[in-house]
Amino acid sequence: MLIGSEGTGEKRRREGDGAALPGAGEVRRAPDGRLTGPPSYGLPTSHPRGELVLHPPRELYRDLMSTMLRDGFEMVSDLCGVDYLAHPTRALPEGVRPERFEVVLSVVSLRHRRRVRVRVQVPDHDPTLPTLFDLYPGTDAMERETYDMFGIRFEGHPDLTRILMPEDWEGFPLRKDYSVGRVPVQFKEAPGPR
């Protein structure tokens, strides 16, 4: 299922299911049975402080996740959004075009005791991603939270409603162009807030 490949201006790199991804299933093991270096699946990677971060293009996001599930990454422990509107110059590996939003996942393999981070770029003009709900049902609430806070829609999510804010709330609070409310500092004899 490839979603959002039209109109993004990005060339769709590869089609097909996850098995077509290079490096799929190439799980290398140390003599003690632990995973030494999880496969990068041929994707751009970065290694801040020894962690492994994968940067899949949006078109390959779902394929990557279903491959990772098959390779023993059973749990998505965290999924959150970041709005890089005010910080567009962040460091990204070569081949990744920065977009306004990023969805960041922390994927855990219990049997290999590994944690891999996945960062997907989501453009401002089309803030959508395919849902992981059927692969990782635990992302249900986290995707709803990311939708609630950033307005990133997860296509195929069965119940994409706001979760923390009231349903009739306007705007997406954690976006950088959503201002923080302020109460003016009260000095003596200054006019009050109302």
Add this chain to the structure above:
Amino acid sequence: MTTYDVQQSPRPAGPPPRSGRWESTALVAETSEGPQEMAERLRTRAEELHRQEGAVLRLPEGVAIDPSDIDVEVSEDETMIINMGPQHPSTHGVLRVMMELDGETVLRTKPVVGYLHTGMEKTGEELTYVQGATNVTRMDYLSPLHNELVFSLATEALLGVEIPPRATWIRMLMCELNRLSSHLMWMATNGMDLGATSMMIYGFREREVVLSFFEKVTGLRMNHNYIRPGGVAADLPDGWEDDVSAICEMIPPRLHEYDELFTGQPIFRERTEGVGQMSQETAIALSATGPILRASGVPWDLRRTMPYLYYDQVAFDVVVGTYGDTFDRYAVRLNEMRESVKIIRQILDRMPTGDYRVQDKKVTPPPRGRIDQSMEALIHHFKIFTEGFRVPEGEVYVAVESPRGELGCYLVSDGSPKPYRLHIRGPSFVNLQSLPVMLKGGLVADAVAVISSVDPVMGEVDR
């Protein structure tokens, strides 16, 4: 259970809309949660219905749910949707659970959260790293020290500073004591929910001893702001060994008393055994962590599997259940307290001398005595507390094992003294997703026991 408002939906006339959108019925039209609530069976999409019925949707590729596969056996006339909370003594805060019942059997469940949302992640972007710990400590108010720990660890990872050994041991000591106080609180409220009111008093009594120690060390009973980026706020006071030893002496016999009060008690066992069961695969698929995951039989404890601080240097057991029912979740927590006491005893023996915070002048304010003598120290102190320190650009995810599960912090820095993005992965928020699975097919009277066994802290769920 008296405070539910019963909401019986009228049968819709004509062919039911399958749009999945919620359409208002008279009784709930005034609330602003509309589509977040549980809708009638005929107005719910197939995937959502399956989810609320406790199915874990990990379908093989190429297989989709048949939209017409709605259970028609259940007649709308015989079921009703009831609403528990958000103001209910057994929901541990402002949790609202909507349940569809057939008689007394729970057919499907949907937790509705957000009543305590205060935008703490947004607030975190407006506060400096020095102030940040004050903010995050209020999230999970029953284990504030773990919140501070995970925020401090994330900040330190970005800063790249080494924390002195004594500070790390102090952090471990405080966090394990906090695990004790949090589990004691859980024992108390769980007992209360099941009608064992004496447990409420016992649990609070013991917790108070731990909290008095916290007050002695940090100055506050809760929301300590004690663990900060760079170390801890103050060294342990004189005579702390005696206080901690007293706690270690006091807790195990009391745990034995709880054991006698609960474990062998037929009423308690009847109410918890086999209630709210969840299998290993389901728990993993739903990203459940902490005692819930371990009760299902998965030996996953971040202290052991991905050690942080010095947890790889102390001996303790990871407590694991077998059946994944409410009783196992109780037993796991009870025995985890014993393990915590074991860890605290080892920390007592091994506490080194040395600095309690890093001697990196960029991060640590000068000592109070120097401020009176040196103008530069005064300026330095002033700068750290007004402007804060700058943290190098980057992003990091740090996870610790809080009493409720994996507490994670995703921190993005743009090089300024304030976090560009602060995200807290609250274990209660994620664990609440398991409720539909646990409650499915059970009795409504067991719902209270099951909700209690998840141990949600709403401050952390809603943040």
